[in-house]
Amino acid sequence: MKLVRLIYFSCATRDMALSDLKEILTVARENNNQKNICGMLCYDNQHFLQVLEGDRNAVSELYLAIADDPRHDAPTLCQIEEIEQKTFEDWNMGYAGSSSLLKGWLSNHDLRAFEPEKLSATQAFELLQELSTRQVEI
Ligand code: FAD
Numbered sequence: 001m002k003l004v005r006l007i008y009f010s011c012a013t014r015d016m017a018l019s020d021l022k023e024i025l026t027v028a029r030e031n032n033n034q035k036n037i038c039g040m041l042c043y044d045n046q047h048f049l050q051v052l053e054g055d056r057n058a059v060s061e062l063y064l065a066i067a068d069d070p071r072h073d074a075p076t077l078c079q080i081e082e083i084e085q086k087t088f089e090d091w092n093m094g095y096a097g098s099s100s101l102l103k104g105w106l107s108n109h110d111l112r113a114f115e116p117e118k119l120s121a122t123q124a125f126e127l128l129q130e131l132s133t134r135q136v137e138i
Helices: 018-035 056-067 100-108 121-132
Strands: 003-012 038-044 047-055 072-082 094-096
Touching (some): 018 038, 018 047, 038 121, 047 056, 047 121
Antiparallel strands (some): 003 047, 003 072
């Protein structure tokens, strides 16, 4: 089995309510658990940033399904790389939204708003990793 990490970002087609995010996360957690995929989803400022880790075939298949979802558009691959071990193992799909942690991280990187297209792959990974340490339960 080849283990990979995939990071992408996208734009929500409309402003997401907490209930919309909950709907996505409920399905994601159930499906990802079955496929042994873990990760984090971050949503703010009508942008998504998501990391998926798991078997290469399973992650590719899932990414293609997610990319096709009409709730967002312009999905853009930020990184896909082979990994030795998972970083986000504790979460089938963790969630992070607007928070002081996110705002603090952005301001430390001279960014005014959450715009994932402005992040390098390394920054995107670092941000998701940091957010995963203080995850919101929804
Ligand atoms: P179905 O429910 O049969 O979906 C059929 C089609 O309708 C799919 O194209 C689906 O995307 C779309 N759809 C489903 N619900 C809605 C809705 N409320 N409004 C509009 N269209 C809808 N799924 C995972 O399993 N794991 C993840 O990590 C994951 N992350 C996601 C991240 C984002 C940003 C988004 C927007 C979605 C994510 N999803 C994730 C959901 C994923 O796109 C699929 O909806 C889900 O996997 C179920 O797909 P399905 O074809 O089995 O189910």
